[in-house]
Amino acid sequence: MSRSDPQTTARAPSPRDPRIDLFRGLLLVMIFIDHVPGNWYENLTLRNWGFSDAAESFFIMSGMAAGLAYTGGVARWRETGLWLGIAPIWKRAWVLYLTHIFLTMAGIAIFAIGAEAFGLTELLTKINMRQVFQNTGPALIGIVTLGHQIGYVNILPAYTVLLLAAPFALLLGQRAPLALLAASIVLWFITGLLRLNLPAYPNPGGWFFNPFAWQLIFVIGLLTGIALRHGNRFVPKNRTLFAVATGWIVFVLAWIYAPGFGPVMDGIMARLEALGLPFHITSQDKTFLPLLRLLHVLAVAYIISCLPSVARLSAHPYAEPLRVMGRQGLLVFSAGALLSLAGQAVLVYFEGVTIVPWLFIPAGTVVLWALAWLADWKRRAGQPARQSLVQKGGSMSPVAAE
Incomplete structure (x- = not known):
C-alpha cells in the first residue's frame, strides 16, 4: 500500500463532536x-448558576x-513544513482582528444613530463610548491597536492574541501536555500576583479579558481538543x-442562594485576603x-463531559438548531454582538414598555439561527466542489476553528 500524501493527509477534516x-x-x-x-431571559443564563458565565465556557x-482543528497541521510540520501548520492559525487570528474592528465601528455607528436620529444621547457615554465621542483621535488609535475596546465587543481581542500563541502551545501540548498545563498555571498565577495585563489606551488600566x-x-480547552483529536480524554472519567x-x-x-451562607463565605474570603492571600484567589x-x-467552569465542563445522556441529547435531531449555530460560531457571535447593541438602544428608546425585551430576545435568536442555517447550507452546497478539488490534487486550506 502506498504511503499517503502528506498534503492530502493534512487536509483531512477534523472529526466534529x-x-x-x-x-x-x-x-x-x-x-x-x-x-x-x-x-x-437573563435569569436563565449560566451566570445564574454559579460564579462563571458564558464567557468562561x-x-x-x-x-x-x-x-x-489545528493539531493535525502542526503535528505534521516535519513533513509539510512548520509554516503550513502555523499559517491557518494566524490567518484565523487576522480574521478575528478584522472582525473585531468591524464590530467596534458598527457598534459605534449604532449608538451614534440612536443619539442623532432618536435623541438617545445617553448612549454616547455607555459601554466605554465616551472616549470615542469626546476624545476621538486617541480613541481611534486605541481601537486599531486593541487598546480601546467597547463593552460587549471585547472578547475577540483576547482570543486573537491567544491564537497567535496557539501554534507554539500546540507543539508543546502534543509532546508534553502536563508541561504546557504547568506553564499555563504559573503564568496565570504570576499574572494575578503582579497584576500583569496588556495596557488600555487612552483609558488607564488594561484589557477586560486579560x-x-x-x-x-x-x-485547558486546547489540551482537551488535542486529546479528543486522538480519541482520548485529557482528564479521564473518575467517580471521585x-x-x-x-x-x-x-x-x-x-454560597449564592442559601440565606446567610453567602455573607459568611464572603467574610471568610475578605479575611483570607487581609492575611495576604492573592486577590485572584479570593475575589x-x-x-x-x-x-x-x-x-x-471547570467543574461544570467536567460534569457535562462525563454524562452519557449529554452526548445522546447533543446528537438528537431536535438539537440541530443549536448545533448549526455552534458550527457558524464567528458569524453568530458577530451578528449577536450587533443585535445586542441594537437591542440596548431599542430598550433605551422603549424604556418602560415591558413587551419590547420579551419580544426582542426571541426574535433576535431566530435571526441568529436563520443566518447560521443559511451559512451552513452554503457550506454544505460547496462541499462537493471542494471534495472534487481535493481528488484532483487541488489546493485546500485545513479545517479552521469556528
Missing part, C-alpha cells in the same frame, strides 16, 4: 441574552475547537473527581480569571 457544536451554540445564545441588559469551547490570565482556560465537581457546584449554589474579578470562577 456534536457536544462542542451544541454547547457553543447554546453559549452564543446566552451571550446574546446577557448582552442586552434588562430582559427577563466559550473560551473552553474555543480552545477545544482550536485543538481539534489574555495573560484567560490563556489558562483556553489552554465527578463527586468533587458535583459537590463544588452544590456548594457554589448554596471574583473577572479580568484576572479568579480561582473561584475558574473552578466553577
Whole structure:
C-alpha cells in the first residue's frame, strides 16, 4: 500500500463532536441574552448558576475547537513544513482582528444613530463610548491597536492574541501536555500576583479579558481538543473527581442562594485576603480569571463531559438548531454582538414598555439561527466542489476553528 500524501493527509477534516457544536451554540445564545441588559431571559443564563458565565465556557469551547482543528497541521510540520501548520492559525487570528474592528465601528455607528436620529444621547457615554465621542483621535488609535475596546465587543481581542500563541502551545501540548498545563498555571498565577495585563489606551488600566490570565482556560480547552483529536480524554472519567465537581457546584449554589451562607463565605474570603492571600484567589474579578470562577467552569465542563445522556441529547435531531449555530460560531457571535447593541438602544428608546425585551430576545435568536442555517447550507452546497478539488490534487486550506 502506498504511503499517503502528506498534503492530502493534512487536509483531512477534523472529526466534529456534536457536544462542542451544541454547547457553543447554546453559549452564543446566552451571550446574546446577557448582552442586552434588562430582559427577563437573563435569569436563565449560566451566570445564574454559579460564579462563571458564558464567557468562561466559550473560551473552553474555543480552545477545544482550536485543538481539534489545528493539531493535525502542526503535528505534521516535519513533513509539510512548520509554516503550513502555523499559517491557518494566524490567518484565523487576522480574521478575528478584522472582525473585531468591524464590530467596534458598527457598534459605534449604532449608538451614534440612536443619539442623532432618536435623541438617545445617553448612549454616547455607555459601554466605554465616551472616549470615542469626546476624545476621538486617541480613541481611534486605541481601537486599531486593541487598546480601546467597547463593552460587549471585547472578547475577540483576547482570543486573537491567544491564537497567535496557539501554534507554539500546540507543539508543546502534543509532546508534553502536563508541561504546557504547568506553564499555563504559573503564568496565570504570576499574572494575578503582579497584576500583569496588556495596557488600555487612552483609558488607564488594561484589557477586560486579560489574555495573560484567560490563556489558562483556553489552554485547558486546547489540551482537551488535542486529546479528543486522538480519541482520548485529557482528564479521564473518575467517580471521585465527578463527586468533587458535583459537590463544588452544590456548594457554589448554596454560597449564592442559601440565606446567610453567602455573607459568611464572603467574610471568610475578605479575611483570607487581609492575611495576604492573592486577590485572584479570593475575589471574583473577572479580568484576572479568579480561582473561584475558574473552578466553577471547570467543574461544570467536567460534569457535562462525563454524562452519557449529554452526548445522546447533543446528537438528537431536535438539537440541530443549536448545533448549526455552534458550527457558524464567528458569524453568530458577530451578528449577536450587533443585535445586542441594537437591542440596548431599542430598550433605551422603549424604556418602560415591558413587551419590547420579551419580544426582542426571541426574535433576535431566530435571526441568529436563520443566518447560521443559511451559512451552513452554503457550506454544505460547496462541499462537493471542494471534495472534487481535493481528488484532483487541488489546493485546500485545513479545517479552521469556528
